[in-house]
Amino acid sequence: MxxxxxxxxxxxxxxxxxxxxxxxxxxxxxxxxxxxxxxxxxxxxxxxxxxxxxxxxxxxxxxxxxxxxxxxxxxxxxxxxxxxxxxxxxxxxxxxxxxxxxxxxxxxxxxxxxxxxxxxxxxxxxxxxxxSLLHEPWTVQTNTGGPYKVYTPFWRQISVRDPGPTRDRPAALGSLEAAEDSLPHARLGTETLEEWELLPTRPDWASGLRSTWTPTEAGGQERLHDFLETQVQDYDDARDVPADDDTSRLSPYLRFGQLSPRQVWEAAHQQSPDSVSTFLSEIGWREFCWHLLFHFPHLPHTNLRSQFDAYPWKSRSESPEEFQAWAKGRTGFPWVDAGQRQLWETGHMHNRVRMASASLLIKNLGIDWREGEAWFWDTLVDADAASNPANWQWVAGSGMDAAPYFRIFNPERQRDRFDPKGRYINAWIPELNTPDYPTPIIDLKASREEALAHYSQISGKG
Missing domain, CATH: 3.40.50.620 (HUPs)
Structure with missing residues (x-):
């Protein structure tokens, strides 16, 4: 045997x-x-x-x-x-x-x-x-032999590398009954999915997930095929319009490995190079996050830039009402609230809205990025141990290759730019423009100035 x-x-x-x-x-x-x-x-x-x-x-x-x-x-x-x-x-x-x-x-x-x-x-x-990766972390190094801390040169190197061919599904080894008959009695001791109680029941809040996703290997292949056939050609512009949501929606399939990045890479390269370059750079960003986690395993819970340890962020318990308003989509800023409601209903939030939502929590409400990361970890179907904290640190300014610390997304300007007709917001906030919708919970201008003052104090430290 x-x-x-x-x-x-x-x-x-x-x-x-x-x-x-x-x-x-x-x-x-x-x-x-x-x-x-x-x-x-x-x-x-x-x-x-x-x-x-x-x-x-x-x-x-x-x-x-x-x-x-x-x-x-x-x-x-x-x-x-x-x-x-x-x-x-x-x-x-x-x-x-x-x-x-x-x-x-x-x-x-x-x-x-x-x-x-x-x-x-x-x-x-x-x-x-x-x-799980196109290229494993120890195979991609800078000219000096260390890990990349900036995305652009990292992507420049791996974008021209061949990750190798994919492998077909193995041929069947025989019948399942024959295989089970060959196993000792220990086979009978296996647990069941029902015993694990992974599905919500009291209450069952997953109806939106069920209507949004097909969480199977075949579902991932179908989504990849449909995206490359009908959407990738317009990806450069359409990816920023959440009402249309012409993003790939492949992230949960990659997160659980129902699709491999090599399968995505191979299928995308059968298209015109110009039509898939931006999309593949997003696959590269996922790769970059995993390389960061490998080289900096404290990424999920510690500022990668130590000077940000001095930033006076508040915990969730210090601002419970503000955090709850943000989490439940009741901040009074429709762009953010629509995203938070989409997240709660579908386990997904459009990336353009994710950035603004995270910015509001961290830089306007002054709440620690780790609190938002934990909320996303619980509510996103695609939350993984690398991309989730790396992206939150990117918005906070505390990570590698982070957004400039002084970049603070204005949710009102984001709404005007990417949802000028209100199609996305109206889909998620039916009570908009009624007394049932809350007024803004914070002054954007004043909170922005306060955040910039804190950032300027720590910018020279570390």
């Missing part, structure tokens, strides 16, 4: 999956490949998924289970400590190898390193593969 246990994490697909493909290549009979997903809410430093991401995960795993079944591969579900589960399950299944796709966050790398050191002592070979 040459059984391989494939540990899925943020790579919930069957095509262009190196770890799965290599396991299948070595397989000789049904049952030689067993898939595993571990719901890890116990490892130190590994963030527990937010509510919207848990909703997506449920459906992504359901889709993955069906797709693997077509290949004759059972998917086992376990929750708890990954090291303990892998040690016990490898023994129960008689697995000689464990495959997984590499992760790049600090706590996740520590978990993986400890397991990779422990399993060989039990005679189990461990192999890891790239599944």
């Amino acid at each position: 040459t059984r391989t246990l494939v540990w899925f994490r943020d790579d919930l697909r069957t095509a262009d999956h190196e770890a799965l493909a290599e396991a299948c290549r070595r397989a000789e009979r049904p049952g030689d490949v067993v898939a595993l997903y571990i719901l890890d809410e116990v490892s130190p430093g590994v963030r527990t998924l937010g509510g919207a991401a848990k909703w997506w995960l449920h459906h992504a795993l359901d889709s993955l289970q069906q797709n693997l079944a077509e290949l004759g591969i059972p998917l086992l579900l376990r929750s708890g400590d990954p090291g303990q589960i892998l040690r016990e399950l490898s023994g129960e299944l008689g697995a000689q190898r464990v495959h997984w796709s590499r992760r790049y966050g600090g706590p996740e790398r520590e978990v993986d390193a400890s397991i990779k050191a422990a399993l060989p002592e039990r005679g189990i070979e461990v192999e890891s593969f790239n599944a």
